[in-house]
Amino acid sequence: MKTGIIGARGAGKSTVFHALTGLAPIPGAAEGKNRARPGQIKVADPRLDFLEATYGSKKKVPVELTVLDFAPNPKEQKEGAALDVSLIPLIRDLDALLVVVPQFAGMNRELAATIESIEGELVFADFDQAERRMERIRKDRSASDFEKAALEKVIKWLEEGKPLRLLELTPQELQTFSSFGFLSRKPALAVVNCEMEAAAADITDAERTAIRARGLDVFRLAAAFEAELWELDEAGQCEMLKEAGLDAPARDRLISALYKHLGLITFYTAGEPEAHGWSLRRGDTALDAAAEIHSDIARGFIRAEVVSFEDFAALKSDAKVKEAGKLRLEGKDYVMRDGDIIHIRFKV
Numbered sequence: 001m002k003t004g005i006i007g008a009r010g011a012g013k014s015t016v017f018h019a020l021t022g023l024a025p026i027p028g029a030a031e032g033k034n035r036a037r038p039g040q041i042k043v044a045d046p047r048l049d050f051l052e053a054t055y056g057s058k059k060k061v062p063v064e065l066t067v068l069d070f071a072p073n074p075k076e077q078k079e080g081a082a083l084d085v086s087l088i089p090l091i092r093d094l095d096a097l098l099v100v101v102p103q104f105a106g107m108n109r110e111l112a113a114t115i116e117s118i119e120g121e122l123v124f125a126d127f128d129q130a131e132r133r134m135e136r137i138r139k140d141r142s143a144s145d146f147e148k149a150a151l152e153k154v155i156k157w158l159e160e161g162k163p164l165r166l167l168e169l170t171p172q173e174l175q176t177f178s179s180f181g182f183l184s185r186k187p188a189l190a191v192v193n194c195e196m197e198a199a200a201a202d203i204t205d206a207e208r209t210a211i212r213a214r215g216l217d218v219f220r221l222a223a224a225f226e227a228e229l230w231e232l233d234e235a236g237q238c239e240m241l242k243e244a245g246l247d248a249p250a251r252d253r254l255i256s257a258l259y260k261h262l263g264l265i266t267f268y269t270a271g272e273p274e275a276h277g278w279s280l281r282r283g284d285t286a287l288d289a290a291a292e293i294h295s296d297i298a299r300g301f302i303r304a305e306v307v308s309f310e311d312f313a314a315l316k317s318d319a320k321v322k323e324a325g326k327l328r329l330e331g332k333d334y335v336m337r338d339g340d341i342i343h344i345r346f347k348v
């Protein structure tokens with residue numbers, strides 16, 4: 001799962017990247033041909049902590065997401081725009097977007113208006129792409145009427161300036177557009193990058209409503225403050241948070257929100273060697289879960305032994321789970337549920 005950080009020049013995108021990943025910006029590192037710099041973020045997960053403690057696991061492996069920071073294109077310096085549009089071609093194959101809205105000393109942008117103008121650019125890029133495809137299939141007699149109709153529907157929507165996130169598409173239409181990478185359809189979170197003193201302040205109801213109406217959610221993050229936290233050891237971090245009147249970094253909450261927004265669920269494999277969290281899309285099966293762990297396990301899949309996290313948490317041991325009849329045997333078509341703890345029987 002890849003999430004790109006977008007926004008204006010100087011909005012604090014690289015600082016947000018630093019705050020989320022602990023990776024300090026390297027000046028010029030991502031410039032030139034390779035403009036995207038990936039970093040991993042670990043998803044905090046109390047259920048995984050519980051499994052680690054209960055099994056006495058030697059190792060804990062949380063789910064990770066990839067975020068990408070983009071270097072500016074020096075040939076296209078455009079001051080003051082809400083979005084660095086040279087990023088647009090780089091974000092087509094991403095799964096989600098974090099949209100940074102700056103609200104710190106020296107750069108202060110109004111939330112709803114900034115989101116609106118950034119989304120406007122995404123909508124415009126999608127419109128342009130849909131129009132170009134339409135032109136091509138008008139000339140091509142073999143193109144299907146279905147695709148033409150689907151494109152017309154999309155173009156009409158985009159002409160009204162609305163993001164595709166809000167347009168209902170049938171599974172067949174989605175299939176038609178699967179390679180388009182429509183930008184205004186990607187799940188997105190607005191990140192208000194503010195000073196630490198303002199981080200605890202609430203987004204107003206009116207603002208939140210305006211953002212949600214576009215299918216986005218919104219979070220505050222004091223990115224510069226949280227980036228600094230990474231430079232300290234654990235004790236130093238605790239002290240710095242305490243001084244700021246916080247009990248935990250805000251990044252964990254933001255990452256959890258992003259995870260939910262992506263429509264992901266978590267399943268677990270757990271035992272004494274390790275407690276491991278894995279992610280799947282809602283609707284994925286036991287066979288998909290097996291493939292996530294290892295392709296050999298998927299190939300040799302026999303069956304899955306599954307217990308829900310709630311049942312395990314109540315009984316606290318494999319033996320008791322079995323005794324209570326809470327261990328289910330499932331086939332490869334079983335639709336995985338969030339929190340399932342799974343053991344897959346397979347032969348190679």
Ligand SMILES: Nc1nc2c(ncn2[C@@H]2O[C@H](COP(=O)(O)OP(=O)(O)O)[C@@H](O)[C@H]2O)c(=O)[nH]1
Nearest residue numbers: 009010011012013014015104193194222223224
């Ligand atoms: N005071 C303050 N400065 C920030 C904050 N976030 C970013 N900056 C500063 O704003 C400038 C641009 O930040 P950067 O992350 O490089 O922006 P980018 O161009 O979007 O990647 C840098 O000088 C940062 O130190 C913040 O939360 N507070």
Ligand SMILES: [Mg+2]
Nearest residue numbers: 013014070071
């Ligand atoms: Mg940057």
